[in-house]
Amino acid sequence: MRLALRLLTLPCCIALALPAMAADEGKPPNWGLCTVQDAIPSFDLRTDPQSNGIELSPAESREQRAELPTEITGDSQTGTETNMAYQGDVELRRGDQYLRADNLIVDQETGKYQAAGHVRYQDSGMRVIAETAHGDQDNDTHSIENLQYQLVSRRGNGGADRIEMHGADGALIGSTYSTCDPGQRHWELRARRIDVDTDEGWGVARGASIRLGKVPVLYMPWLKFPIDDQRHTGLLYPAISNSGRNGFDYRQPIYLNLAPNYDATLLPRWMSDRGVQLGGQFRYLYEKGKGQLDLNWMPSDDLVERRIEDIANGAPTVGNDPLRTDNRGMAKFVGNHNLDRHWQARANIAWISDSRYLEDQGNSLYGQAATRLTSTVGLYGRGNGWTAGIMADSQQLADYTLSDSSLPYNRLPRAYLNWEQSYRRWLQVGIDAEAVRFQHNDKGDGSRLDIKPYVSLPLQGAAWYITPTLAWRYTRYQLEEDLQASLGNPDRTPSRSLPIASLDAGLYFDRNTTIKGRSYLQTLEPRLYYLNVPYRDQDTLPRFDSRAFTFSWGQLFRDNRYSGPDRQGDANQLTLAVSSRFLRSEDGFERLALNLGQIHYFKDSQVVFPGEVPVEKGRSAWVADASYAPTDRWNIGLSYQWNPKYRAEDLASLRARYLLPDDGVVNLSYRYRRNAASRTNLLEQADFSFLYPVNRSWSVVGRYYYSLLDHKLLEGIAGVQWDSCCLAVRAVVRRYVRNRDGEMNNALQVEFVLKGLGSAGQDTERTLRRAILGYYRDDLYLVPPSIAAPSGDDDSSSGELLP
Incomplete structure (x- = not known):
């Protein structure tokens, strides 16, 4: 029936026009504070996708319903074959479309129709209540008066004095849109008139304004916007x-x-x-x-x-x-x-x-x-x-604050190959190869070829493994005259060749245990790692991209204490380490993890950078890592390094996080690092941050990031948040280091978030997500790394282009 086809266009005009003026939000709105009752309840459960489990987009519903027949029922039917009139609770159904009215008159000869008395329309995208709907199907003109609507998927709702359609062109007169409940209109978008062209996909709003409560905060006399996905x-x-x-x-x-x-x-x-x-x-x-x-x-x-x-x-x-x-x-x-x-x-x-x-x-x-x-x-x-x-x-x-001489070498170009192949289950062979041309205006130019073939025997059983590995590293350089002179190397093509032997072995023990009435799986994982690398004189070799690794748990099991091939550390050392974990049997939750290890050096190291303290025979610092979850909400982490030579700690780090109800979080951390050789403190910082929900609507946020070594505040934040069904407000006061000169800056940021429409003010959420680890618990990341290729402004972002 043509009437059903045409009535579909009318609500789509509403569904697309007003929400199209809303900006897309990176994070989906939180509707948890909204009432369960919809602004307009469902009229017919059989056609309601939320009630019968149908999960179709409006576009998919339109495609399917086009092939379906139309059913019309009513208490009584009068008129002739060409001029039918239905009275008394008239219902029209086709697919997910549902139309209901007290009276419906259709004149097949003139193409005119009229629906009056409690007109209700529903499909997979929206629901509409109107006083009357009438039009001329032959001339393709239609009108709906005194209507209210609700968008099913976007929660938007509103009304209009009148909607007029003529072919692909339409107009909404006296329209409103909001995602708030009708009884609590915290914000509302109003437009005196919205003209819509469904063929071209454009809408033009005239006299549009956004109101917070009853106060207009933004007026747009004319605004053109798209109404579809084009x-x-x-x-x-x-x-x-x-x-x-x-x-x-x-x-x-x-x-x-x-x-x-x-x-x-x-x-x-x-x-x-x-x-x-x-x-x-x-x-x-x-x-x-x-x-x-x-x-x-x-x-x-x-x-x-x-x-x-x-x-x-x-x-x-x-x-x-x-x-x-x-x-x-x-x-x-x-x-x-x-x-x-x-x-x-x-x-x-x-x-x-x-x-x-x-x-x-x-x-x-x-x-x-x-x-x-x-x-x-x-x-x-x-x-x-x-x-x-x-x-x-x-x-x-x-x-x-730096000069060009501090920049790393350019690699123009670099070629590399990493290959590994297993033969049966007990033999692995591979090769890591790299060829690089280095260029630096202040340091000189040169080339490097590095080849490292290796073979290993990964033997293992259910509770043990042992992996001996033998590698051979060959590195050759081609130096330009300026670089050769700065190194004092008489050879323009120096090289280095040496074997690298290692043995990695471990055991795995586990047992079931009970702690406070709960069942756990406890593991004990001792590990042994032996490394032997002979000494080769490398003092006259260039240093293109090598540096000493920071001593940590991972360094206990590396075959080189330097990054890059320019230096291969000599070694005759044995790492002894042990790990233990407590895993909750019912879900695998890790309640406790302990790691402890130390390297035993059997000789002094001879390969060192200028100014670097050589590794002496004896024992390294003890490395301890631990994480403990007293409850499912608490998580405590500890990293500690104790140097027996100086009888002092080289590093101490404490991290604690507590998850409060309703997305709340409290973070506390302390970081300390010391130069063991010079016995000077390098870093000592404390960081406290939180998001504390006072109730379902109000919460407070804050951060205090302080350098104990410099006696200086790095960043301080204090703020308050108010949230409702459709509106959120955040106000944040910040004091922070603005530049490398150490200059402090004060800032006040206020943001109004109109859920389903957009936000106004400064991007406070971005600031808080970076400052408070676990803010809203959806991205637990740290400060970005120091090497970056920026996209322009600090707050810029870009979206994905779709065909």
Whole structure:
């Protein structure tokens, strides 16, 4: 029946138009504080997907219902064959569509219809209550008056004075939209008129406003937006903020839909205290790969002008501050291309105009740890038992307190191969090979070939294993004259060749035990690792990419105490270690884990870097790692190193986390590190953070991150959060180290989160997720590493481009 077909378009007009104005949120909204009762309850359980277990999207429902017949029932039927009238509780069903009214009149000759009296419509996407619905099917004009609606999947609901449709064009008159319950309208989007073109996929809102309670907070006299999944050229939601460094900050993204598989976004930005910034992003996607290009440019930066004035007035300069005022910017490209199922080409290229750019663009202390940018391009392969690649990378300084001489060597290019093959169950052979060309403007150039074939016998049983391994490492260099002279090496092609022998053995014991009435599996895992490497003089070999590993639990079982092939440490040592775990029998939960180990050195080490303290005959520091969960909510971790030579600790770390009800969390940590040789303290910090729910709606957050060694606050946060069904508000006060000069900054951040629509204010959630480990318990990560290729601003993000 054509009536059912046409009535489908009317609610879709509502379902798409108002929510389309909402911004996509990275984290799904939490509707836990909402009432169970829907704004508009289901009319018919047989067609309600939430009640009968049907899980179809609206698009899937439309495709299926197109092939289904329409059923009409009513208390009575009158009229002729061409002019039918149904009275008394009229019902119309087709697939997931359901229409109900007191009266329904259809004139087959003129194509006119009228539904009156408690008109109700329902499908898999929405529910509608209206006073009347009438129209002309032949002229394709339709009207619904005095209606209320609810979106099933997005929880949005609202109403309209009238909806008018003429073919693909429609208009919503006096419409509203909110995800709040009708009785508690914390926020609401209102529009005087919304015109919709379903063929083109556009909607135009006139006189639109957002209200918090009864107070209008944003007015948009005219706004054009998409109403379907198609991408359209137009304005995206602006980002507005204010800070002491940037002043009033306004960024207006402009989206350009260039083709189905590539697009672009222009990012003009104005900062009242700094000037204009122009940015852009280009994305592409095709069958075998994808890529993204990001660009930012500032013609002139008033922030640097103010810095120059401060220096002229006597303020000190720090490091190699470039003081660049004009043409500041960055560029970044990330992309990949799949050649076949084994090989992929990848590129990650970044550039900045000056070494202070990242700090000036970032909004927190987290981006300050980046000391350099690494750009890499290469061809990478992976198969059964092998990995290989050829690539090139270069370094750019991103820390103005350092100089270019501190940068690592560029590798132009690097080729590598890792291959391993098992023969039966007791023999493994493999090879690790690498060839690199190193380049550095301040240190000189050279090449290195490193080959390490090995063979091992992995023998094992149910409760034991023993793996002897024999490897041979051959490393050869080709040095340019400037590097050769700086090393004082008369040989331009020095080499090193030596065997590496190791034996890794262990036992596994377990038993069932009971602690406080609960059954546990206790394990005892002693392990022995012997390493023997003869001494080779390596003092005249270059040091391209090798450094000493930080002593830790993992270092007990490595065959080299240095990273990279430039140094192979001599060794005659034995590691004795033991581990024990208590696993809850019912679910495998680890209640307790203990690790203890120590290396016994049978001789002094002879391979050392200049200034490095050699390893002396005797015993290493004891390494202890432990984790304990007193309850399912508590987790306590401890790392400790005790040096028997100096009778003092080299490292101490304590971590404790308690999970409060309702997503609450409390973190406490202490970190201490000491240089054993010089007996100086390197680091001593304490960190306390929490999210404490006062009740279901209110919670407080905070962090106190303090350097005990420097007697200085690194970051302090205090904030309050209020949450409801459809609205959340966060207010955060911060004091933190803003730059490498140690300058402190104060900030007040306020954010209003209109669930299902978007947010206004500064991104407080990003700040809290970084500062409080386990904030909302969905990403337990630490501060990002110090080597990064930034995407521009500290708060920038990008989405995936879909074909």
